[in-house]
Amino acid sequence: MPPRLAKRARVSGSGPAMVAPDTHEDKHVVFTAWSKQRGVEIKNVKPAKIPGRGLGLVTTAKIKVGARILFVPEKAMFKPDGSVPHASPQAQLAASAIKACRAADSHMEIWKETWPVDSDFQHSLPMRWPHELRAHFPVSVMQPLLRQEEDYAKDIGAVQDFLAAGNYTAEDFRYYWSIVNSRSFHFKAKGKVGTMVMCPFIDYINHGPSGTTCDVFQRPNGYEVIADRDYVAGEEILANYGAHNNDKLLVHYGFMIASVANEWSDEEDAGPNDTPNRDDDIRLDHIVLPLLTPTVRAQLQDVGFLGGYALLPATNELCFKTQVAVRAMLLTCNEWEYFVENGEDLAEDQSEAVSRFLLHPFHQYWDHAAGEFRTVEDKRDWEEYSSIKNELEMLRMRWLQVTTAIGCYMDMKPGSTT
CATH class of the missing domain: 2.170.270.10 (SET domain)
Structure with missing residues (x-):
């Protein structure tokens, strides 16, 4: 495992905090x-x-x-005003927010003063980070990030006429799109069509x-x-x-929560x-899918279990879909179907066999994650990367979570070493 470092200020907390009285702005x-x-x-x-x-x-x-x-x-509530009716709900709300906040008689400025500024998003959201950092992203971060960027590309394409007519810039739209992405709700009044609101x-x-x-x-x-x-x-x-697991929290909201208790603090x-994020998981598709034969892939596709594999740090267990996928490689059809239907093995418990099957690819992933952890930690301390220190710290934290989870899982299995 990467060596435990001196305690640092965490980027985000994860539970109710006691706060001393404070004078507000x-x-x-x-x-x-x-x-x-x-x-x-x-x-x-x-x-x-x-x-x-x-x-x-x-x-x-x-x-x-x-x-x-x-x-x-x-x-x-603040609702979309119909300025871009054919855009996505998020783009509609973002465009309406630009228009309302820029209006001469805007009543939104008081609210807007309490929002994050654009530089906050620049340093917290991976879609705004320097492109060269992507070489150090976990695969599980890149997947939701690419989906987010696809959505954003569609949205900004849908509002081009609106931006030109109002003399708004792409940067304006990106800022309000980020505000809506992190602060909106879905609301459906009785008898009406649902919409995104703030x-x-x-x-x-x-x-x-x-x-x-x-x-x-x-x-x-x-x-x-x-x-x-x-x-x-x-x-x-x-x-x-x-x-949400921490990959999604990072991509959409720019923060993470400890996966297990005391992860970022001393006992x-x-x-x-x-308080740990019991919703966190370490995604394993890029590890498990290459191990599956075409026949097994077809079987899993038929029952809706192809993909979505994960290790659950809160319980130090593989998710059920991963258990199903690996057993499809190890068991007879009757034994496998029994496990899928009942959640337990027909005769002898196959959990150790599942662990042995994954032992080598897990070691490979741990080695990769530990290497990335050391790389981003080293860069965080270089002067030339001082402007993106927060970004590197977030990556360091996520790789620490990956190595910790994989290491803990392997340590509990017969014959495993780290």
Whole structure:
């Protein structure tokens, strides 16, 4: 395994943080009042600076489980205005946001003042990173990144006439597209077609792993945030953006969460921010698929199990689809079909056989990941890369997660060494 390094400030946290009282910039106070004027209900929470991950929402008083913390009515939401009706929902909302924020009598500027600036996206989103860094991306990061870039290319192509007519630039659209990508919700009022919207104030809430967050509900007339447990004053409240692994969190939101407890901190420092991302996984398609014969691939395709293979750091286990795929190479048809239908082996447990089958390719992947870890760590300390130190740190963190997960899995298997 790569040597454990001295503790560093993490790029993102992963759980409720205790926050000391802080004096805010006026723009957040002004925006809070602005939101309330538009009907947003805000109870016992306020924006605050969260160590290690920017702004978030913290409690200002005790909150009981089940209490309503926030409510954003439909009338307070920002919706697309129909400027580019044939574009994707994301492009429609981004174009409408440009138009609204640039209007002479814009009421959006107060809200916009609380958003990230373009340089924040430049250093956090992989689609904005220097192209030469892609040689060091895990395959599992490149796949969602390429899909994102395909979507963006389609979207900017669809709004060319709109940009020209409004004298807006491609850079303008890219910025608002990134804002919408990270801060939008899907809303469907009763009897109406659903659409992408932005909800004021609720967009302060940071992401947390499944099981650590408040409950966010779409109601017929708006979005509601309900306390998942009792809170004391000064705790951060979190929401779950979706059951995303760290590759997707990095590509779409520009941050990651520890895969396992205490991954980025010492044992004695363990606390709520060390809550692991139980949704994380280490993708294995590029390892497993080349091992499968054409006949096995056809079998897996027929039952919907071709691809989507992963190692789950939270439990140190292979996902079910991986178990199915490897067993297709090892078992008779009857034995394999029994496992697919029942989730257990017909006679003797084949888990060790599955591990032995993957031992060599896992060693190869660990060697590759450890090499990339050392490479990006070295570059992070070079003066010539000082302008992209954050980018290199994020890559270092992801490769550390890969090597840790693969190493832990192999260490538990008979005959494996690292």
